[in-house]
Amino acid sequence: MPIYQFSNETLNQIPLSSFENEKELQTVFEKHLETLLGIRFIATEFVTGNRQRGRIDTLGIDQDGSPVIIEYKHKSNENVINQGLYYLDWLMDHKGDFQIALQNKYLDKYEVDWGNPRVLLIAEKFSEYDKYAVNRMGGNIELWIYRCYDKGIIFLEPIFLPPDTKKKKVLKTLAGEEVEIEYTVEQHLKGKSEKIQKLYQTLSEDILGLDEADEIVENPTKIYIGFKRGKNFCEVEIFQKYIKVWLDITPDDLNNPKGIGRDVRGIGHHGTGSFELQLAELQELDDAIYLIRQAYLLTL
Secondary structure, X not given: OOOEEEOOOOEEEOXXXXXXXXHHHXXXXXXXXXXXXXXXXXXXXXXXXXXXXXXXEEEEXXXXXXXXXXXXXXXOXXXXXXXXXXXXXXXXXXXXXXXXXXXXXXXXXXXXXXXOOEEEEEEOOOOHHHHHHHHHHOOOEEEEEEEEEHHHEXXXXXXXXXXXXXXXXXXXXXXXXXXXXXXXXXXXXXXXXXXXXXXXXXXXXXXXXXXXXXXOEEEEOOOOEEEEEOEEEEEEEEOOOOEEEEEOOOHXXXXXXXXXXXXXXXXXXXXXXXXXEEEOOHHHHHHHHHHHHHHHHOOO
């Protein structure tokens, strides 16, 4: 994809560049993992042990508490998908190792959602056969392509994401036992007034309508409903008399001509975003979508 830089008088194409090697690519991503992918870094070159020998490029946890494995390639090859499946199998068979690594990094700050582990494969390109293969295999394997340009510019785009997971099963450890729990939109709406249910349904339709390619996922979790395209761009929590929306965009970068909402950096809140809206009426949706769209555009 060509990228251009323009001023009032000129328009110049920015030349393609490249990383010197795979390690440089990995280092850049790990340093800016949360900004690029909404994933918190846990470990690099994580050794999988003596029985299933391997070395995971990057281990992380995403905004919704899902474990994440990331593998980087200069170019895709026939082994990268098999490698991703191998590490995903290892992860589900060694949850304790992941929990220890997480605790060592964050002192057990995050609750892990074992129902939706993710494997991200990042390369300059993938073939149509690769996309077909991961689709047929199932599992939460994602394909992401990157481009490196002069002036330190990186282009990043998901070209395959797993199907909608809003009916996903979640495994949680309770008193040493694993219990299956299903989080749904219906659970979040249960017991709410007809007015609030209508407000959420309209809000959801407007948010999903931001993407004509239907790549936005409505993702219910224990406390909120996330909307994501690769990573979260907003989260919604439904209350009895109103709805709260958090936007994953720095408040300083938000064009907010009407001055609605508030900056919640440094204030405890459930969503992963740092700007909060509170909605109680259908008439407020147009102004809210204007702001939500800005957070969504950061995922393109």
